[in-house]
Amino acid sequence: MHVVSSFDHSIYLELAITALEEAGIPKAHIYAIPLRRRSEKPKIFDTIHRSDGVSLFDAGVALGTALAVVGSSYGFKLKGGPILWGIIGAIVGFILGFIIDVIRKKKRPSPTSSTQNTEVVVLVTCTKEEAGRVEAIFWDHLAFGVAVCE
Known part of the structure; x- marks a missing residue:
């Protein structure tokens, strides 16, 4: 039988291996197999095949909507009318929100930063009783997590 488990690379892993040896497992x-970290930097823009779950679209749409409302409201007093100033407000708001999201995403710590430890997969071959x-x-x-494979 095989018992497979994953651990954070920490003292608990060492204690688990020591406890296994004390329990009679040779x-x-x-x-114990440590996993390697990704060496490439994460991409800012998502593709259709890969997404990191962070949207660069949300703040742009929210600010675009807000500035479109403000632009169309003041457009009644400005030359050009409310439709033109609403469109201008929407475009400016979307661009500002997009830039804010890009800056925030660049400042966010990368999942591949050197401060994070990797996981270690431990495979133990043993009898059914053990x-x-x-x-x-x-x-x-x-x-x-732990899995027992026969």
């Missing part, structure tokens, strides 16, 4: 049956004990050890040492 070192040769414990495999699988429950190994799983309990993983859960006791703050594993992210």
